[in-house]
Amino acid sequence: MVFSCWSAKGGSGTTVVAVALSVLFGRESASGSVLVDLEGDAPIVCGVPQPDGPGISDWLAASPSVGAAAITRLEHPVASGVHLVPRGRRSLSGEDRVTVCAQHLRNDERPVVVDIGCVTGDNDPDDLVRRRFIEAATTSLLVTRPCFISLRRALSLPIRPAGVVLVEDPGRALGRSDIEDVLGVPVVATVAVDAAVARAVDSGLLASRLPSTLGRALRDVA
Numbered sequence: 001m002v003f004s005c006w007s008a009k010g011g012s013g014t015t016v017v018a019v020a021l022s023v024l025f026g027r028e029s030a031s032g033s034v035l036v037d038l039e040g041d042a043p044i045v046c047g048v049p050q051p052d053g054p055g056i057s058d059w060l061a062a063s064p065s066v067g068a069a070a071i072t073r074l075e076h077p078v079a080s081g082v083h084l085v086p087r088g089r090r091s092l093s094g095e096d097r098v099t100v101c102a103q104h105l106r107n108d109e110r111p112v113v114v115d116i117g118c119v120t121g122d123n124d125p126d127d128l129v130r131r132r133f134i135e136a137a138t139t140s141l142l143v144t145r146p147c148f149i150s151l152r153r154a155l156s157l158p159i160r161p162a163g164v165v166l167v168e169d170p171g172r173a174l175g176r177s178d179i180e181d182v183l184g185v186p187v188v189a190t191v192a193v194d195a196a197v198a199r200a201v202d203s204g205l206l207a208s209r210l211p212s213t214l215g216r217a218l219r220d221v222a
C-alpha cells in the first residue's frame, strides 16, 4: 500500500500530512511504516538531523545494478514505528527507475507514504520523477488549501488525485463541495489549520507528539 501526498502549490501542508499519515500507519502496523521523502523537509518536521548518507535521489541516479533491495538499506528510524527513506543530496532524476522503486514499495508489507512535494507540470527530470511516483502509488492524495490558485494549478496538471486532503483555513470563499466540483474527486479528509500543529512542526515534535486534531482528521485515510 503506497500513499503519495502531493500539492500543486508550495506550502499547502503536504509534508505535515505525509508525516502525520506515516505516524498513524506506524502505530497501526506491527512492523511500522515507511516514509519516503522526495522533498527533503521530513527530517526537520520529525526533529531529527538530516541523514548524512545516500537517499532516494542517489538510488534513482544509480546504475541498474543497484537493485531495489538497496532502498531498504536507506531507511532511518525517525519516530516510533516510522522508517524514513531520506531524499539525499542530489536533484531528482532517473524517471525510468521509479517503476522499479514503486514496485518494491508496493511489495513492502508495511504501509508506505511518499512525500512527493509540489508538482509543477514542467517536463524537467525532477517533476517527471514526482509524477511517476504519483502514478505508481496505490492511492494518490492532493493536499490543498481552499485556494483558487492551487485548484487552477492542480487542474492544469496531466494527473488527477484519487482524493483530496483539504487543509482548511477559516474565512475562505471556497469550501469542500466547490473543491469536489472543480476537481471531480472526493475530499477524503479535512484538516483544520491549528496553531498546535504549527507549533509541533516548528519544534520538531510533529512525529513524536502528533496533535490529536490532526490524528483525528486523518484517521479515516489511514
Ligand SMILES: Nc1ncnc2c1ncn2[C@@H]1O[C@H](COP(=O)(O)OP(=O)(O)OP(=O)(O)O)[C@@H](O)[C@H]1O
Pocket (backbone or CB within 6 Å): 007, 009, 010, 011, 012, 013, 014, 015, 016, 017, 039, 041, 117, 118, 167, 191, 192, 193, 194, 195, 197, 198, 199, 201, 202
Ligand atoms: N494543519 C496545519 N495547521 C497549522 N499549520 C500548518 C498546518 N499544516 C501545515 N502548516 C504549516 O504550514 C507550513 C507549510 O507546511 P508544509 O511544509 O507541510 O507544506 P508543504 O506543502 O510541504 O510545503 P512545500 O511545498 O514547501 O513542500 C508550515 O509552516 C507548517 O507548520
Ligand SMILES: [Mg+2]
Pocket (backbone or CB within 6 Å): 014, 015, 016, 039, 041, 117
Ligand atoms: Mg513539503
